Amino acid sequence: EVQLVQSGGGLVQPGGSLRLSCAASGFVFSDYWMHWVRQAPGKGLVWVSRINSDGSGTIYADSVKGRFTISRDNAKNTLYLQMNSLRAEDTAVYYCARVITTAGGLGYWGQGALVTVSS
Amino acid sequence: SNELTQPPSVSVSPGQTASITCSGDKLGDRNACWYQQKPGQSPVLVIYQDSKRPSGIPERFSGSNSGSTATLTISGTQAMDEADYYCQAWDSSTGIFGGGTKLTVL
Numbered sequence: 739e740v741q742l743v744q745s746g747g748g749l750v751q752p753g754g755s756l757r758l759s760c761a762a763s764g765f766v767f768s769d770y771w772m773h774w775v776r777q778a779p780g781k782g783l784v785w786v787s788r789i790n791s792d793g794s795g796t797i798y799a800d801s802v803k804g805r806f807t808i809s810r811d812n813a814k815n816t817l818y819l820q821m822n823s824l825r826a827e828d829t830a831v832y833y834c835a836r837v838i839t840t841a842g843g844l845g846y847w848g849q850g851a852l853v854t855v856s857s
Numbered sequence: 858s859n860e861l862t863q864p865p866s867v868s869v870s871p872g873q874t875a876s877i878t879c880s881g882d883k884l885g886d887r888n889a890c891w892y893q894q895k896p897g898q899s900p901v902l903v904i905y906q907d908s909k910r911p912s913g914i915p916e917r918f919s920g921s922n923s924g925s926t927a928t929l930t931i932s933g934t935q936a937m938d939e940a941d942y943y944c945q946a947w948d949s950s951t952g953i954f955g956g957g958t959k960l961t962v963l
């Protein structure tokens with residue numbers, strides 16, 4: 739069974755940093771591209787970032803480019819999102835997700851981690 | 858433009874057919890996906906690659922995509938289908954989500 743278990747959310751002050759983790763199991767982690775998606779309270783889904791299977795290729799939404807870094811440790815089957823220079827508008831539930839198949843949709847999601855940016 | 862536009866809300870009576878549209882520039886040239894999200898839960902993929910259903914998704918969910926519009930159709934809608942639905946497509950490896958449609962089963 740594919741499982742994505744997230745950790746690392748919490749309350750952080752504006753300008754601060756936080757790292758989210760997503761531990762994967764039930765599949766060969768190193769075979770799949772992984773994504774982060776966020777959802778502000780009461781709002782819709784917004785794609786944040788993607789990393790390819792060996793970690794050599796990453797891409798970001800304009801809203802987080804230069805502040806967030808996606809990475810992975812295939813030996814530990816874990817995906818990360820390092821978030822720096824956090825702003826109030828980054829407050830959201832952050833989800834990690836895996837595609838169901840190449841060029842497919844996001845078929846597997848973590849449980850979500852709430853990040854609150856507030857003083 | 859790489860935006861995807863959905864109606865904010867759709868209402869349907871139990872047992873009837875619900876259709877939710879998603880419009881975007883040349884969307885028919887891209888693979889469209891649909892997600893169902895219930896309050897407090899993670900999204901669930903219900904349609905991918907325009908019309909494919911993941912394992913475990915009921916047959917009453919179907920999808921189509923042509924021109925600039927993708928459509929999610931729920932036949933014989935049940936009360937349990939009441940949720941928010943989001944379309945999504947890939948644009949040069951970046952993900953684009955529609956704004957979401959709240960489906961109400963009256």
